Amino acid sequence: MVTNDRRIPVTVLTGFLGSGKTTLLNRILTEQHGQRIAVIENEFGEVGIDHELVINADEEIFEMNNGCICCTVRGDLIRILENLMKRRERFDRILIETTGMAEPGPVAQTFFVDPEMQENMRLDGIVTIVDAKHVEQHFESDEVRTQIAFADVILLNKVDLVDQAAQDSLERRIQAMNAQAQIYRSIAADVDLRKVLDVGGFDLEHAMAIDPKFLEPEYPFEWGGVFQLDSGSSFVCAAGPDPAMGLCLVPVAGEGESELADGVETAVAYFSDRDHPLTAPGEEVGADGRRYDLDLADGGSFPLAVTSPGIYAIFTEHLPEEFDARVVRADGSTADWTSAREYRPDHEHDDEVASVGIETVGDVDWERLQAWLNSLLMTRGPDLYRSKGVIAVAGQKRRFVFQGVHMLLDTSLAEPWSDDEPRTSRLVFIGRDLDRALLQQGFEQCLV
Amino acid sequence: MPRVSADGLASDFGWSVSLTDHVGSIALSPDGERVAAVGTTGPIAIIAIADGEVITTIDAHASAATTIAWNPRTGFLASGGQDGKVNEWSAEGAPRWSTLVQTAWVEALTWDRQGRNLAAASGRSLAMLDADGATRWSADDDVSTITDLAWHPEGNALASIAYGGIALREATGPNPTRRVAWTGSGLCLAWSPDGRFIAAGDQDATVYIIFAKTGRKLQMWGFPRKVRELAWNRSGRWLATGGGDTPTVWDTSGKNGPEGRAPISLEGHEGTVRALAWSPTDDILASGCDDGIVHLWSPSSREDPVATVELSDAITAISWLLNGSGLLIGDADGELRFLDLRR
Numbered sequence: 038m039v040t041n042d043r044r045i046p047v048t049v050l051t052g053f054l055g056s057g058k059t060t061l062l063n064r065i066l067t068e069q070h071g072q073r074i075a076v077i078e079n080e081f082g083e084v085g086i087d088h089e090l091v092i093n094a095d096e097e098i099f100e101m102n103n104g105c106i107c108c109t110v111r112g113d114l115i116r117i118l119e120n121l122m123k124r125r126e127r128f129d130r131i132l133i134e135t136t137g138m139a140e141p142g143p144v145a146q147t148f149f150v151d152p153e154m155q156e157n158m159r160l161d162g163i164v165t166i167v168d169a170k171h172v173e174q175h176f177e178s179d180e181v182r183t184q185i186a187f188a189d190v191i192l193l194n195k196v197d198l199v200d201q202a203a204q205d206s207l208e209r210r211i212q213a214m215n216a217q218a219q220i221y222r223s224i225a226a227d228v229d230l231r232k233v234l235d236v237g238g239f240d241l242e243h244a245m246a247i248d249p250k251f252l253e254p255e256y257p258f259e260w261g262g263v264f265q266l267d268s269g270s271s272f273v274c275a276a277g278p279d280p281a282m283g284l285c286l287v288p289v290a291g292e293g294e295s296e297l298a299d300g301v302e303t304a305v306a307y308f309s310d311r312d313h314p315l316t317a318p319g320e321e322v323g324a325d326g327r328r329y330d331l332d333l334a335d336g337g338s339f340p341l342a343v344t345s346p347g348i349y350a351i352f353t354e355h356l357p358e359e360f361d362a363r364v365v366r367a368d369g370s371t372a373d374w375t376s377a378r379e380y381r382p383d384h385e386h387d388d389e390v391a392s393v394g395i396e397t398v399g400d401v402d403w404e405r406l407q408a409w410l411n412s413l414l415m416t417r418g419p420d421l422y423r424s425k426g427v428i429a430v431a432g433q434k435r436r437f438v439f440q441g442v443h444m445l446l447d448t449s450l451a452e453p454w455s456d457d458e459p460r461t462s463r464l465v466f467i468g469r470d471l472d473r474a475l476l477q478q479g480f481e482q483c484l485v
Numbered sequence: 486m487p488r489v490s491a492d493g494l495a496s497d498f499g500w501s502v503s504l505t506d507h508v509g510s511i512a513l514s515p516d517g518e519r520v521a522a523v524g525t526t527g528p529i530a531i532i533a534i535a536d537g538e539v540i541t542t543i544d545a546h547a548s549a550a551t552t553i554a555w556n557p558r559t560g561f562l563a564s565g566g567q568d569g570k571v572n573e574w575s576a577e578g579a580p581r582w583s584t585l586v587q588t589a590w591v592e593a594l595t596w597d598r599q600g601r602n603l604a605a606a607s608g609r610s611l612a613m614l615d616a617d618g619a620t621r622w623s624a625d626d627d628v629s630t631i632t633d634l635a636w637h638p639e640g641n642a643l644a645s646i647a648y649g650g651i652a653l654r655e656a657t658g659p660n661p662t663r664r665v666a667w668t669g670s671g672l673c674l675a676w677s678p679d680g681r682f683i684a685a686g687d688q689d690a691t692v693y694i695i696f697a698k699t700g701r702k703l704q705m706w707g708f709p710r711k712v713r714e715l716a717w718n719r720s721g722r723w724l725a726t727g728g729g730d731t732p733t734v735w736d737t738s739g740k741n742g743p744e745g746r747a748p749i750s751l752e753g754h755e756g757t758v759r760a761l762a763w764s765p766t767d768d769i770l771a772s773g774c775d776d777g778i779v780h781l782w783s784p785s786s787r788e789d790p791v792a793t794v795e796l797s798d799a800i801t802a803i804s805w806l807l808n809g810s811g812l813l814i815g816d817a818d819g820e821l822r823f824l825d826l827r828r
Contacts, residue, residue, distance in 0.1 A: 095589060095608065097629055099648045099670050102689045112629065112648060112670055115688070116592075123525040123801075125506035125819065151688075152710055 044159040047131045048234055049144050051184045052166030053175055054137035057194040061166060061226035061233070062134060068230060072129040075121055077114065079136040090128070092117055096136060098143045101150055108444055110147040115154065122157045130234065131158065138180050141165075141187040142422070142443055148239075149445040162189040162236030165218075166226065169207055170198040176210075182390040185211055186422040186467050187442075188218045189238030196222045202358045213382075216392035217425065217465050241438045241449045255383035256301070257308035258352040262377030263289060263297050267346045269367025272322060275336040277360035281315060282331050283308060286324040286341060287350045292375035300350040301380075308352070324349060333360060354382075390422075393473045395464040395480050400431035405483040410439070410446070413479065418444030421468040427451070429460035431485045499811065499823035500537025504530055508801050508815025515557045517807035519576060522821050523550045529564055530821075531578060534806065534813075537823060541578030546570060551591055558600025559616060565591025571605045573618060582618035586610060593633045597640030602656050604643050606631035611645055613656065624659035627652065635674040635683065637697070644683050646671035651685060651695065665700050667693065672713050679721030682737055686712030692726050694735070694742055703744055705735070716761040718768055723784065725770050727758040732772045734784040749784045760802050766809030773800025779814060794824060 052058045066074060075090045097113040114133065121128065133144060141163050148160040165188035167181075175181040185191060191211055196204050208220055219236075221228050264270075272284065285307035287300040310328040318337020322329045324344075331339055341364070343349060353362070356379065364372040406428065414421065425440045435450040454460050466476060505527025512521045519540065523529045529543045529550050546566025554563045561581060562574045569588045573581040589608025596603050602621070603614040608630055612623040629648035636643055642662070643654050650666035651674070670688035676697070677684070685693040690708040692715070695701070705726070714727025724735045724743070732751040735743040756776035763770050769791070770782045777797050780790035794814070802815035812824040 095630075097648075099629060100668060102669065112688070116590075116630070116632075120525060123507035123509070123817070125526070 042159060044157055045128060045131055046161035046235065047133060047148065047158050048161050048236070049141060049163045050132060050134045050166065051139060051141050051163060051187070052137065052192075053168060053172075053181060053184075055171070056137075056166040056168040057192070057223075057226040058134060058137075058166050061164075061192065061194075061228075062132065064226055065132065065230060065234070070230065073126070074130045074132055075128040076132045076134065077117055078134040079139070092121075094133075096139065101146075108146045108150060109143040110150055111143045114144065114147050115151055118154060118158065122153075140180065140183050142183075145187065145239075145442040146445055149442060149447065160239040161234070162238035163187050164190045164192065164233045164236070166192045166194050167207075167211065169193050169196045169204060169222075172207065182214060182469075183422065185214050185218075186390045186469075188215060189236045190233050191215070191218045191220045192226065192228060192233070193220060193222045194226050195224065197224045202356075206356070206359065209379075214390040214392065215423075215467050216394060217423075217467065239440060239447075241440060241447060241451060256380040257305060257383060258283065258285075258354050258380055259382040260356050260377065260379050261297055261301065261304065261350055261352040262357075262374035263292050263300075263348060263350050264364050264372050264374055265292070265347075266341055266343050266349050266364070266372070267366060268343055270341045270343070270372060271365050272331075272339045272341055272351070272362065273337075273365050274331070274333060274357075274360040274362035277333055277336075277355065279355065280332070280334050282333055282360060283313070283354035284322065284329050284331055284339075285327070285352050286322055286329075286343075287352065288324050289348050289350045292348055294376045294378070296348070297350055297376050297378065300352075304350070304352040308354075336360070338365070389469050390467070391471055393466045393468075393471050393476050395477055396461060397481065397484065398459050398461045400429050400460060400485045401462060401480075401483045402485050403430050403433070406430065406437075409479050409483050413476075414441065414444045414446060417468065417471075420470055421466060423467045424465065426462070426464035428462040428464070429454065499825045501820055501822045502530065502532055502537055502539060504815075504819040504821055506819045507817045508819060508821055510552055511802045511804050511813055511815050511821065512553050512555055512562075513804055513807065513813070514555050514562075514576060515560055520804070520813055520821070521553050521555065521562050522802075522815060523553050523564070524819055525549060527819075529553060529562070529574075531562070531576060532821065534811075534823065540576075543574055543578045545572055545574070552594045554594045554596050554603070556596050556600040556603070556616065557598060563594055563596070563603055565594040565605055565607070567591075569607050571603070571612075571614060571618065584612075584614055584618040584620065586612045586623075589630070592631060593645075595634045595636055597636045597643075597656060598638065599640050602640070602643075604634045604636070604645075606634055606645060609647070611654075611659070613643075613659075622659045624654070624661075629670070632670075632672050633674040635676040637676055638678050638680050642697075644674055644676060646674045646685055651683065653697075663700050665693075665695050665702055667702070667704070672711060673715055675715040675717055675724075677717045677721035677724070677737070678719060681721060682724070682742060684715050684717070684724050684726070686715050686726065686728065690728055692728070694724070694737065696742065703742065705743075705748075708733075710757060714758060714761045716763050716770070718763040718770070719765055723763070723768065723770075725761045725763065725772075725784075727761055727772075730754045730757060730774070732758055732761060732770065732782070734770065749788075751780070751782050751784060751790075752788075753780055753790055754778060756799075760800055760815075762803040762805055762812075764805050764809040765807055769809075771803050771805070771812055773803045773814060775799035775817070777816070779803065779812070796820075796822070 165184045289296040289300045313328045315332045321342040323342040428437045439448040505524045507525040545564040548567035552565040572583045587607035587610040593606040609627045613621040648670045652661040653663040673686040683695040692705040694703045708728030712728035716725045734749040754774040756774045760773035779794040781792040799817040804813045
């Protein structure tokens with residue numbers, strides 16, 4: 038990143054005990070990058086290497102009154118970082134390792150509320166390391182979800198211990214919680230260090246690079262594929278992670294991706310069918326505008342009742358590989374899809390931590406925007422882990438950008454909009470129990 | 486208004502000594518003839534005031550020394566370090582004793598007036614040592630790191646400050662006799678020379694003035710930054726506070742102290758004030774700023790500085806000589822300068 042910012046970048050490493058935090062830390066410290074790095078660690082004695090400066094911190098969280106907003110900060114960090122700033126030898130980077138159970142909020146907020154911290158250091162990014170093998174057991178814990186929600190970079194570590202399908206499903210689940218984080222897979226925390234350092238996660242300029250992928254719409258299904266079906270074909274699957282799965286069959290005009298895309302709207306309508314009794318193995322599934330919920334307690338075979346042979350799209354609530362699902366012809370051979378794709382599902386495992394992206398063309402009224410953001414942060418601040426936005430404000434030539442942690446917001450005016458681009462506002466909220474519709478509606482009320 | 490520039494300083498106005506880095510604290514020996522100074526990472530230097538000769542340099546702690554305090558009775562120097570130890574040295578730098586308080590940094594160290602009790606704070610622990618370094622008692626019940634300590638001028642009571650407020654104790658035992666609580670993280674303490682008030686600076690950019698007898702507290706806010714600079718004048722009437730670019734002086738005379746009275750704002754600095762010190766002989770206040778400027782003020786008579794010293798690096802510590810005839814000024818680059826005001 039090209040920057041004139043001479044403040045010392047700070048990287049925060051979070052992750053459960055055993056996720057590979059220390060391995061990554063050691064990698065960062067031993068790799069030849071020519072940087073002088075000061076490490077502040079919480080779990081004493083873990084870094085066992087000969088290194089210039091490792092300071093043990095005794096995590097001390099306290100509430101701070103910052104104007105009208107209360108937040109928690111790390112008092113021990115303020116003292117340690119102040120001391121580091123006084124040293125004659127300057128460090129190129131500071132790494133803060135948090136305890137496995139720590140919520141990254143207070144660490145991040147420490148850099149927002151103390152002017153001296155802000156003048157001398159810049160929070161570069163929060164890197165969360167996830168143990169691909171064991172994280173499923175920890176997803177229920179608030180700490181893991183919060184660490185994922187806060188992250189700018191997520192390292193899906195120890196991927197050698199799980200198969201490809203599990204890696205993919207884990208990545209999708211993490212992405213649903215935090216859609217703006219960069220996710221990398223690693224073995225023994227072996228990752229290009231440029232991907233975890235100099236992330237620019239808290240740069241206001243960087244806030245503009247909101248990843249458009251999660252501004253995509255969500256669907257009631259996760260997968261769709263086009264098949265050439267004869268009469269006598271069946272949908273066969275094994276018992277899977279859920280006891281039932283929604284499915285619908287849609288006739289389409291051709292075998293390609295565009296025909297599949299044409300079938301999506303119909304499928305969404307089919308899936309909205311609320312009257313869908315459980316379909317037991319052996320019972321037929323028709324292309325009749327209904328949603329079928331397959332009873333998969335023991336797996337089974339479901340005849341596909343197509344009146345005439347032809348091309349059909351099958352849309353499934355979950356990924357076929359999660360249920361070992363396939364389409365079997367009358368002669369017992371497996372029918373392959375001709376085109377298929379995954380969709381961003383709206384159900385995504387019912388995690389209460391999620392990302393909400395808003396993208397709207399058109400100018401926003403400054404007063405209304407301020408009122409809305411203020412009230413949002415005051416009322417929902419504790420549940421909002423990260424927020425970012427690039428906004429087209431009426432009468433303002435430059436982009437208004439903001440980014441925040443809980444209730445604290447950093448704002449500025451960035452590059453001007455050019456004449457040949459649409460003034461499109463983009464916002465991202467990552468938090469707990471967020472109401473997408475309410476956020477969308479709240480923002481739209483600010484439109485001129 | 487007299488102005489002094491850095492160039493002429495060394496030759497015309499005293500002496501200058503280079504320490505390893507950022508001068509953290511400086512302390513005058515009880516006889517006023519030596520000054521001890523400690524840098525952020527470096528050793529402790531003991532320097533003769535008369536000519537700036539470095540008498541000794543002490544590698545006082547395995548990691549850095551953090552704080553120093555002269556025993557007013559014996560003239561020995563106690564030091565606290567990042568190693569959690571309190572050590573004592575002769576004025577020539579010979580080791581006397583070493584006591585481990587806790588594993589956390591020793592943030593504060595202070596002798597009572599009689600030089601019998603040395604209070605030391607390390608992490609959440611407070612220890613009371615005797616003049617030989619033996620632990621009289623210790624208290625581990627604070628909720629948060631103790632950031633500063635202050636004795637009552639008579640030495641019969643000790644105040645400590647941490648997150649959540651102040652605890653007061655007798656010199657004789659670990660149980661607090663009073664707690665003055667507020668929501669906020671206390672950073673520094675100063676007990677007025679007349680014993681009436683305890684001033685506390687807070688991370689939340691506020692100052693508290695506590696009536697020592699009753700525990701009643703007044704809160705002052707509106708500071709641009711956290712407040713780490715507090716100084717009482719010799720009589721205990723005036724309290725100077727930092728917390729930004731404008732030193733503020735509070736008149737605490739009268740039954741209600743500073744309550745309802747507008748403070749005097751000393752405007753003239755163009756950076757954050759990092760050090761405040763009153764002359765021990767006159768009501769002259771010295772303020773040092775991170776832009777390298779030291780102003781001298783006579784707050785009760787004039788709004789503008791009565792003198793200005795221009796140095797190049799951020800001022801980090803200021804101490805007056807006992808007779809008020811000169812100033813010791815430490816900076817962020819590790820220079821310790823003596824400024825002789827009689828010349």
